[in-house]
Amino acid sequence: MIDLAINFEETNDKLICKINGDFDAYNSAEIKKQIKERMENSKAAKVVVDMSNVPYIDSAGLGAMVAILKDARHMGKEIVLLALRQNVKRIFEMTRLDKVFRIVDVLEEA
Amino acid sequence: MIDLAINFEETNDKLICKINGDFDAYNSAEIKKQIKERMENSKAAKVVVDMSNVPYIDSAGLGAMVAILKDARHMGKEIVLLALRQNVKRIFEMTRLDKVFRIVDVLEEA
Numbered sequence: 001m002i003d004l005a006i007n008f009e010e011t012n013d014k015l016i017c018k019i020n021g022d023f024d025a026y027n028s029a030e031i032k033k034q035i036k037e038r039m040e041n042s043k044a045a046k047v048v049v050d051m052s053n054v055p056y057i058d059s060a061g062l063g064a065m066v067a068i069l070k071d072a073r074h075m076g077k078e079i080v081l082l083a084l085r086q087n088v089k090r091i092f093e094m095t096r097l098d099k100v101f102r103i104v105d106v107l108e109e110a
Numbered sequence: 111m112i113d114l115a116i117n118f119e120e121t122n123d124k125l126i127c128k129i130n131g132d133f134d135a136y137n138s139a140e141i142k143k144q145i146k147e148r149m150e151n152s153k154a155a156k157v158v159v160d161m162s163n164v165p166y167i168d169s170a171g172l173g174a175m176v177a178i179l180k181d182a183r184h185m186g187k188e189i190v191l192l193a194l195r196q197n198v199k200r201i202f203e204m205t206r207l208d209k210v211f212r213i214v215d216v217l218e219e220a
Contacts, residue, residue: 024206059176059205062169091204095169096134 006031008038014110015042016082018050023061032064036071047072048110052083057091069101078102080110116141118148124220125152126192128160133171142174146181157182158220162193167201179211188212190220 005020017035021027039047049068051057057065065081072079081103084092092098104110115130127145131137149157159178161167167175175191182189191213194202202208214220 057205059172059207059210062205063173063176066169066173094201094204095167095172097169100169 006034010042010044013044014046014048015039015044016048016050016107018053020053022056022058023051023054023064024056024058025060028060028064031061032067035068039072039075039077045076046078046080046110048080048082048107050082050107051085051088054088055085057088062091062095062097065097066100080104082107082110116144120152120154123154124156124158125149125154126158126160126217128163130163132166132168133161133164133174134166134168135170138170138174141171142177145178149182149185149187155186156188156190156220158190158192158217160192160217161195161198164198165195167198172201172205172207175207175211190214192217192220 007018007020009016009018015038017038019031023031035047035049069079079101081101083105084103089098089103092101092103117128117130119126119128125148127148129141133141145157145159179189189211191211193215194213199208199213202211202213
């Protein structure tokens, strides 16, 4: 069992999911599952995935993020990615996922 | 309808699939479909995906490659990626897919 450390926080209109640690093949399925469950039980229309504590994302993590995006759309929710570190942002850019996701630097922009 | 230009070539023990052009969201589903069909109709145990004419791969292309790998394994075949260009190789490395795929520079190594 992986100690996942996703912190969830809910404000009036936003569900904030803060992932702590690498987002990779070892935990991507579990992260996807937890965020999906939480989205299902939340009334917030906006889901902010805080990546400020994610040092690295691999292809499995990218795949999970795309799956989370699809789940959110089915639920009529919007996904916003917050505070990507430089190298993680670069992976999103290199794979063109920066065109698919809304990415913001600070929570106020979300 | 996309003019795909995958060239297929079969030697005694290898099915060679040469992709011409970007491998991205616009054609990844079609490339996956064509390679899968061809694998199903081939007796070759080794499937070489020649990427020498692929200038770019995006996250959809990476996802399709992983799906092709899974299909191949179900059929008891091995996938080998051939002649990745520098920036495409870098995307595989950054997303750690270089640990998942066997990647070779020349056909003789495949």
